[in-house]
Amino acid sequence: MFGLIGIVVIFVMVFGGYLLAGGKLGIILKSLPFEMMMIGGAAIGAFLISNDMSAVKQTAKDIGKVFKGPKWKPDDYRDLLCLLFSLIRIARQNPVSLEAHIEDPENSDLFGKYPKIRDDHEAVDLIADTLRSASMNYDDPHQVEEVLEKRIEANQHHALHSSHALQNVADGLPALGIVAAVLGVIKTMASIDQPPEILGKMIGGALVGTFLGVFLAYGLVGPFAAKVKTVVEEDGHFYQLIREVLVANLHNHAPPICIEVGRQNTPHHFRPGFSELEEALKAVKQDAA
Template structure:
């Protein structure tokens, strides 16, 4: 689980609660089932109306990916793996990879190596892998767009919830004390909507986009590495080429390992 994400959510909640306490507002007013129903159900309806069923039902998987901490594919490990295979093929030929393919966990890397061992044309390999990358990008874009849509709908539904609450409050003008509580409760929906939209949904969309960039970067590293292995390029040259895609900290980890 991504603990940093959980900390961010908790920090956002604390900011609202502490802010209300400092301002002298009653925190108990946040316990408003009607406002929660309007925001949660209304936002869900907005997403349902924006996306087909298969994408909507895929939200739990997207959320699971969002909550996952460290990426399952480390680019440093992938590069080291590619360089080791390049050294192997320089000594024993491309067919020597056949026995190692089954032990590879990364399906994208496995697919590319299988085509290399089968003697598929390099251009065709590049086209197949690029299509897979584009498909993955589109799938990730759809997941992020769901949260972007929810983030845009929630604040507006918060205003709708406030209007609904004010309608109920205006129906009890004779009871002044009750009127004050109902007006305060009416604006809780707006608070819910803004919080849900700009502290939860939009940041979630941004995080998904970032995770997508990391995964796509690994896929492009694999593509370049596979084509270089097939071309018989020098392992050191392959390593120097691929580490150009890494951050300075990641590059140091490869260099220190090489030393």
């Protein structure tokens, strides 16, 4: 929602201010298709050269994050804490029955209560692999924490590729705008024998290239890259929460303490209240009884 509002504000303020200052859109609209073809086409071509097909597809998909925002909402953090609480209790009370949940999460009735989490392969794999390692006595908390940290960092580095790719495009757009403007000047110089009013329009059309390159870079593509990065980093807290809770579990803290550690490490705007979480955990205990 805010993404759309931001785009509207940019266009209204830039072009509204131009019109209020006495500018005319005719010269811009006349030159826009050709300048957009040169600048936008060159930017897309450079983007394709510098990225493989998987990165191109991922970037196209991640652009939607500008408008959708983070994948994980406050309710998802509460559900994750409830899921981890249930898994830790099972691991402490009946380790054998835990195997069915972590070896086949898709058919687990426990994971089935939280379909959004179950459908996220990275979250499920992170939980299952860590609990599986603990069941094999791979229980050095510091070593597990280091392994989880490296894994999460690697995943986040990969997820940030779209942001870096978009930022590279944004960095190149002003220069591509200059290229288009230079071509416009070349065209103008070839018509130097024309009257001043015609030359003025041609020079104005050439300058549209410079304007368009800078406008796209700092008004649209650059902010898109920044927003994608922000959303990826916000979603990264969800996986950090898994690490915090499961490492606390390896320190043999009581399940409620493990969950409280996770709650305290949840970003404030996603963190469930203590009473809210307590009620959710009571419901979990009643369902398990």
